[in-house]
Amino acid sequence: MKSLSKVYTALIFIILYAPIAVMVLFSFNSSNSTGVFTGFSLQWYKELLNDSATLEALKNTLVLAVSSSCIATIVGTVAAVGISKIKSKYMKNAINTVTNIPMMNPDIVTGISMMLLFVFATAKLGMSQTLGFSTVLIAHITFNLPYVILSVTPKIRQMDKHLTEAAMDLGCTPFQAFCKVELPAILPGIISGFIMAFTLSLDDFVISYFTTGNGFETLPIRIYSMTKKRVTPDMYALSTLIFIAVLVLLILSNVAEGDGTKKKARARK
């Protein structure tokens, strides 16, 4: 039984990683085929460094992910605190339901609904072209907000409310109490919300695709337009680099965490 489950787990992981392995392999291919491996070369990595449109798209994606996740984290955290203070159950439910709409809706519906709004607003305001960075940013903040609120709210609920009152009894202003007592208590929720928002924004294709116009291209959109034709392996090279970066980050964070727990264990002794 035990070995059967091991074989099964291994099999699933092999299938899960096969496309990635193939991608890594062919990023080193010496010809532009993605089916036949003709020999090792680094030419696609060189090509990637010279592909200014792809690098521009990479930069756009990073700028978008950082700005949208920062704004969503700030607005979302403040909102989560505010929502937790609302007493009317009806009001709370209404806000939460609306907040969760982008999470429940398929991406394509969220994307086109925002596109319709932007197109309509553009026409009414008589502007020629508004779809671009700002509209994609608005869209990303919107779909990031529920994830931030969702990860901050439980931390607020877990927090002892008397602590805030104690801080104010001891002379803190409400703002000081918020910064010195509440904020540190809910910080883990804020951080995990931020990471989730950042990841989602980095990876989003569908919503960006519908809310962007000519001139602003994120990496997934660039990949989409490139895969309409035959992909050259420089896309594989780029994905390999991203994959390695993520892998290293994950391993580092795991090692750091492991060290932390070891230290804690030692301190306890």
Next chain:
Amino acid sequence: MQNRSFMARLMAAPHVVWSILFIVAPMLFVFYYAFTDSQGNFTMSNISELASPSYLTIFARSGAFALVATAICLLIAYPLAYAISRANPKRQKIYIMLIMLPMWMNFLIRTYSIMAIIEDTGFVNNILGYFGIEPIHMINTDGAVIFGMVYNYLPYMVLPIHTVLSKLDNRLLEAAADLGCTPVQTFFKVVMPHSRSGIISGITMVFVPSVSTFYISQKLGGSSFDLIGDTIERQFQTAYNYNLGAAMSLVLMIIILVSMAIMNRYSDDEGSVVV
């Protein structure tokens, strides 16, 4: 005192304004476009056009593909999540990391990579050819599209199920066995009911993207057939018939709302979303 709590509640205000502007208003526009023609006059023709056989086939096909993909995901993911949840904590962490890692690759690239593997002149057929086996036609079939969905969305099924199963107390299983349950009975009477909320959130997390995808069907299904996502995408990006596209999105939204309502009847009060 009263004043302070009012100030605190005011903190929700920016978010509320934002939600009204960019969640509620866009939804209203979907309704508006779905029930108007290109001149802005009220019409039911967009909706009635969707009742034609060609569109009904598309809806039925999308629903069927997504259902099959979701069922396969569940069948594959459940044993996997169970096996992972019974491993020691350190191992579990590594397994979960390995499940999540592919999600960090852009799904367009992953799908494209699958295409390169299963093409007629792709990786698999090259290897088969090396052994003198006739090439197998896999790309542009129903199976390829469903495989793409299962491949891309499997982690969304594994993670929530693992979350609930890892909380399952081993002593419960032992108690069930002591009280005379066979392993099969233990599974259906103890393990399954405990993991229901995870299964339900897994099903929604796989079904929703599967039923609305357009990239997977474009790449792995070729142009041989359309799914709802393909049709909507075309209305907005090439045909520029926003009204018909909005009507289709509305129907898609209703399909999903109805299926979620059905799902929620089977879930216990807490278990709507487990991530």
